[in-house]
Amino acid sequence: MTDFLLLAFIFLVAGVFAVPIASRLGLGSVLGYLIAGIVISPILALLGVDVIAIQHFAEFGVVMMLFLVGLELEPKLLWQMRARLLGLGGGQVVLTTLAVTGIAMAFGLSWQVSLAVGMVLALSSTAIVLQTLNEKGLMKSDGGQSAFSVLLTQDIAVIPMLAFLPLLAAPGFVDTAGVGTDILIGAATGDAGGDHGGGAMSLVEGLNGWQTALVTLAAIAVVVLGGSTLTTPLFRFISAANLRELFTATALMMVIGIALLMSLVGLSPALGTFLAGVVLANSAYRHELESDIDPFRGLLLGLFFMTVGAGINFALLFENVGLIVALTLGLMLLKAAILLILARVFNITGADKWLFALGLAQAGEFGFVLLSFTVSASVLPAALADQLLLVVALSMLLTPVLFILYDRIIAPRYAGSDDREMDAIEEDNHIIIAGGGRVGGLVNRIVQAAGMQATVIDFSSARLAALERFGVKHYYGDATRPDLLHAAGIDEAKVLIIAIDNREQITELVHYVHSTHPHVHIIARATDRDHVYDLWAMGCRDIIRETYDSTLRMGRSMLEALGIPTDRAEAMIAEFNAMDRRSMLALAGAHKVGVAPHENEEYIARVRSYVTDMAPVLQTRVTAHRDGRDPDAEAPLEDPAAN
Incomplete structure (x- = not known):
């Protein structure tokens, strides 16, 4: 009991101190957890802690995360994503596998080993990418949705990979298969990738192909039908006790039960819980499930990230630092290049293409599972697997840095640009509306209802294209640019209505117009009470809290x-x-x-x-x-x- 409490205390202290510091420095929580794991790794080694076993447990956070992601997606929306799931996701897995395989063969590895390495490194980190996208509010962007499509396809691809990899086994590796596997993270049995290996519980062991397929389909049917028909009666029964903790226990029971069922039939628990989440997306208890599961998801993912940092074999890294760093950077550059090509094919443009490419450039946690599996199945020699393990871990460690690069360098460069040229403004109205979204659009309707006309400027080409189909005329452009304001007639305008979303841009626009065109009456949208004070200090006296x-x-x-x-x-x-x-x-x-x-x-x-x-x-x-x-x-x- 004391050992458990000491270990829990060490991880909690590391996370509690490291993450706020990292977040305050703009590094993000994921990098904070990874650094915390690196810092405490000597302590864990001194105490003889089995980091592998802890990470094996913490990976259940990925399962919970995909369940919550599924709750945000209705089946209709998932069906609409099929083109990107198959084309974008499938293309990434196939192209990356082939590219890595070709490079490995060029360095003298056999085609079997090269193909195994390609499949391992083709996967990206679902845990890090989705956590960071949600944390930064980028999940709904085109780049975020594209990245999610690829990650979901990769999770599905793990299943055939686990079935195919044993066919690549080389008898010469049998004697060395067990050497070094104790430092490999994950196991071939009972993990998020499914149960494989002797001695594991299974509902499909000893069955032939069609019997296995039948049992697998039956398990999926149980998840779909059970989720759609049994959830409401179950929660009604639980609510009769009027105990909050029973709701939490029921939510955990559902997720763990689904993960267990998927593992017993050889499927990915993460994929199974995602499917269950999609089925429950329209449930009246969806928000209850989210609130009950989310704290456990956050804690387990934090623990998982810390074990990734703590599991890095620094002795082996220092012995081969040049090779490992070169392999890691080479892999990330290769994957980013392939993702940029796919982004062009699937019309992902602007900052979104860089978010997509940089966000998925790393190897992922399922790589740990496949590495362990390939060693135990005599597909890869242990020495090579050890080096690849470091490549996977280091690429995950560098991923938050790539997101920082995106936030601070790439995104600002695209903030004031778009593939579309600014529209030439031909109207000369006394009312200018900056922003044609849900606020500016309604204000414009009021203006028109009063028998007047306004010049509406919006920076979303997609929204303008949609409005044009309804006969609504807005001008494309960045209303914060002085030259565009001049073209819109700010010199003769009587009223400027600022209805854009960005708080900083609203404040800057108010300051500019008040100081250079004091005759203009400014009506500004404020995001909150503090923003009202900022706008008041900049000279605006007509402020509307949204x-x-x-x-x-x-x-x-x-x-x-x-x-x-x-x-x-x-x-x-x-x-x-x-x-x-x-x-x-x-x-x-x-x-x-x-x-x-x-x-x-x-x-x-x-x-x-x-x-x-x-x-x-x-x-x-x-x-x-x-x-x-x-x-x-x-x-x-x-x-x-x-x-």
Whole structure:
């Protein structure tokens, strides 16, 4: 018990300290976990810890992650992705395998060994890539969706690879098959790649081909039918106990049970749980499952990343540092080049193609499984497998660095560019709307309903193409560029409505227009309360918080649902709104641009004072409206100008 507690404490301390530091430095949580694993590796070695066994357990985080990814995808959406799953994903696996095989043969390896190496290195890291894409909010981008398609195809490809690799066995490796396998991460049995090897439990052992296929299809049918028909009754039964922990236990039971069933029939547990997630994507209990599983997924993935760092064999690395580094960089360059070619074929452009290529340039965790399997199956010699293990681990270690390269160098270069040329603006309206999305588009409809015209500028060529099919005319261009604003008529404009999404760009545009065209009335969209203060400091005096008005309407609906008459509910909300505006004005003077509110002592002092003085006044006035009394008689407000 003491050993277990000590080990858990070491990993938790490493993660708790390393990840916040890495995130604060802009390195991301994945690199923080990897560095934490490297730092504690000497301690683990001193304690004689079996890192392999820990990683074997932690890889279940990948299974949970794919279950959660599946919950975000409806079957219809997955069907729409079939072209990229087959073309983009299949092309990446085949082309990378062939390219690595050819290079390995050129260096004198047999075609059997070369092909095995090609299959091992063709795979990428589902855990690192999906975690980083979600963390950076890039999952919904074209590059993120393309990367996900490839990763899903790779997870499927592991199954035929595990079936095919034993056919490449070389008898000469039998005597050395067991040498060095203790440092290989993963095992050929019971892992995320499926159960293989003697002695493992299996429902298909001893069956012929068609019987195995029948059992496998039956297992998939159980997952699909069970997920669609049994989940709702099961959770209704569990809810009768009214215990939160039972929901969590049930969610874990489902994921573990599906993973177990897939393992027993020789399929990938990760693929099985992904399929179950897709089936449950339309379930009423989808969000309940997400909230219950996500904490375990995060902890296990963090542990997995730390074991990758801790599992690096530095002694072997230092002995062959030139060779290992060259192989790692060569592999990543080769995979990136192939991915860029595929991106061009499948029309992935701009920054997305680089996100796609750099994000998938590494080898992956399933490579650990295949390496162990190839050694035990006498396909690869242990010495070569040891070196390849380092290549896989180092490429995973370098992946967060590639994402940083994308964030800081590549993405900014594409932020102000697109393959499409800026439109020539021919209109000369007195209203300019920067951003034609859900906010700017609605404002433009109001303008048109009032019998006026606005010049709408948007930087999404895809959105503009879609709107043109409905006869809506917007201009393509970057509204933050002074030359484009001049072409749009900012010199003669009366109103500029800023409805773009990027907070920094909104602030910069407000500052530029206020300082160079002070005659223009600026109406700016603010993302939150702090952004309001930033825009106020830049000179804007007509600021709309993007969720504020809808929140007031929800609050009024809540009051009416409680039985308060509509007129009184409206008066109560109006009172709250007026008081909030007074507080914004009172606190704006203490705001400092670039300083977080919780680190601004003057701002904190004003908030505390305002809450102490005005919160009771607000409550008195709102309850007076509720009860039909005169709020000015009970809690009169001073004229703000008097202060």
